[in-house]
Amino acid sequence: MIDFDSAVALILNEARPLPCESVALEGAADRVLAADLRARGDAPRAAVSAMDGYAVRDADLATLPARLPIATVAFAGRADVPVLPPGTCARVFTGGPVPHGADRIVVQEIVGRDGDLALFEAPPGPASHIRAAGSDFRAGDTLLPAGTVLGFRAIVAAAAADVAALSVVRRPRVVILGTGDELAEPGRALETPGSIPESVSFGVAALARQCGAEVLARRRLTDTPELLEAAARLALAEADLVVVTGGASVGEKDYARSMFAPLGLELIFSKVAIKPGKPVWFGRVGGALVLGLPGNPTSALVTARLFMAPLVAGLAGRDPAALLNWRDMILTAPLKPCGDRETFERGRLVDGGVAGLEVQDSATQKALAIADVLIRRRPGAPGLGVGDVAAVLDF
Ligand SMILES: Nc1nc2c(c(=O)[nH]1)N[C@H]1C(S)=C(S)[C@@H](COP(=O)(O)OP(=O)(O)OC[C@H]3O[C@@H](n4cnc5c(N)ncnc54)[C@H](O)[C@@H]3O)O[C@H]1N2
Numbered sequence: 455m456i457d458f459d460s461a462v463a464l465i466l467n468e469a470r471p472l473p474c475e476s477v478a479l480e481g482a483a484d485r486v487l488a489a490d491l492r493a494r495g496d497a498p499r500a501a502v503s504a505m506d507g508y509a510v511r512d513a514d515l516a517t518l519p520a521r522l523p524i525a526t527v528a529f530a531g532r533a534d535v536p537v538l539p540p541g542t543c544a545r546v547f548t549g550g551p552v553p554h555g556a557d558r559i560v561v562q563e564i565v566g567r568d569g570d571l572a573l574f575e576a577p578p579g580p581a582s583h584i585r586a587a588g589s590d591f592r593a594g595d596t597l598l599p600a601g602t603v604l605g606f607r608a609i610v611a612a613a614a615a616d617v618a619a620l621s622v623v624r625r626p627r628v629v630i631l632g633t634g635d636e637l638a639e640p641g642r643a644l645e646t647p648g649s650i651p652e653s654v655s656f657g658v659a660a661l662a663r664q665c666g667a668e669v670l671a672r673r674r675l676t677d678t679p680e681l682l683e684a685a686a687r688l689a690l691a692e693a694d695l696v697v698v699t700g701g702a703s704v705g706e707k708d709y710a711r712s713m714f715a716p717l718g719l720e721l722i723f724s725k726v727a728i729k730p731g732k733p734v735w736f737g738r739v740g741g742a743l744v745l746g747l748p749g750n751p752t753s754a755l756v757t758a759r760l761f762m763a764p765l766v767a768g769l770a771g772r773d774p775a776a777l778l779n780w781r782d783m784i785l786t787a788p789l790k791p792c793g794d795r796e797t798f799e800r801g802r803l804v805d806g807g808v809a810g811l812e813v814q815d816s817a818t819q820k821a822l823a824i825a826d827v828l829i830r831r832r833p834g835a836p837g838l839g840v841g842d843v844a845a846v847l848d849f
Pocket residue numbers: 632633634636637650651652653654655699700701702703704705708730731732733747748749750751753816
């Protein structure tokens with residue numbers, strides 16, 4: 455049995471980005487850039503108008519009012535940049551090229567019209583309303599550095615760079631195996647005597663996806679050694695990470711480790727001195743990682759949050775440490791002294807602080823649903839009172 459920090463270090467040691475692949479922009483949201491993204495061209499490509507109005511030379515507005523013939527029209531998308539002859543103006547629209555020779559755009563709201571003549575009476579104001587060529591970015595500029603998670607804003611910049619496909623970190627392929635004879639598909643459990651709904655894999659899958667995984671499959675397995683070994687073999691052939699739930703403890707049908715043993719399981723750790731989740735284990739079979747979570751639902755989701763989330767994030771090219779950023783919060787209710795295992799109490803955010811939940815059973819699912827945070831308690835830590843500070847992690 456190892457302590458929590460040692461287990462985290464062993465997880466982080468494996469939480470390195472998978473190789474990269476190319477994806478079309480359409481499918482790039484939430485992926486992680488594997489290389490700097492550079493612009494293919496300048497933006498804007500030529501000086502463009504920032505307003506709908508008229509392009510003029512300042513000299514032609516030296517005396518107001520001025521009446522200038524409209525020499526040309528420039529909509530966004532016009533391929534050539536016209537020349538503005540002195541003594542004329544050009545009709546321009548937002549995004550249209552600014553004619554050579556023009557000093558500013560006068561917004562159309564203060565320009566009158568008399569047929570093909572534009573009438574300038576009011577001073578145009580200080581703004582030129584011209585966006586210079588390359589004023590947003592230049593060809594070759596890095597718009598997004600490697601490691602950027604392509605959120606909805608970043609993906610606009612990626613498209614603006616005029617690239618169709620992006621080099622991104624491959625998403626970790628995850629297979630989740632839920633073991634236990636008693637487990638039934640939700641919606642079917644009550645009809646089967648002795649059964650309970652298989653709930654854990656749904657939460658584990660949701661969390662894995664949130665951290666950047668591609669969940670290939672969730673499989674419910676009975677405690678039948680031959681079937682478990684076959685399922686382990688299949689999962690290892692498909693996945694970068696196999697998460698197996700249940701069967702982690704010392705019961706006579708706890709086969710989670712033994713189902714991988716004939717396939718060459720090398721344990722990285724087995725059991726961590728934490729509560730809940732002591733039976734959690736981690737290993738490797740060939741090129742795949744295997745994480746074993748305890749079956750009790752709260753234990754499973756606490757260990758998934760503490761170990762699987764940073765592991766998946768790291769494999770996906772994200773910063774795994776960002777998923778372990780403990781912060782101090784003020785307690786709004788007292789906490790009991792901690793026992794000899796490092797404890798992660800489930801808590802709620804209340805009145806700008808945090809309070810431990812009344813129910814701390816590792817099998818609870820109702821209380822799990824209302825927990826906002828984990829509260830970290832060091833082994834042997836004394837009780838804490840209202841106003842004391844505790845370290846918390848979003849759960
Ligand atoms: N003699 C000992 N008994 C136990 C120990 C121990 O050290 N000595 N450890 C306890 C701890 S701590 C935990 S946590 C549990 C974990 O045991 P397993 O990982 O072997 O889990 P199971 O026995 O398979 O299941 C425990 C419990 O959870 C339910 N379960 C399992 N999988 C699911 C699922 N996918 N969805 C919903 N519920 C699930 C299962 O029905 C059991 O009730 O062991 C203690 N025992």
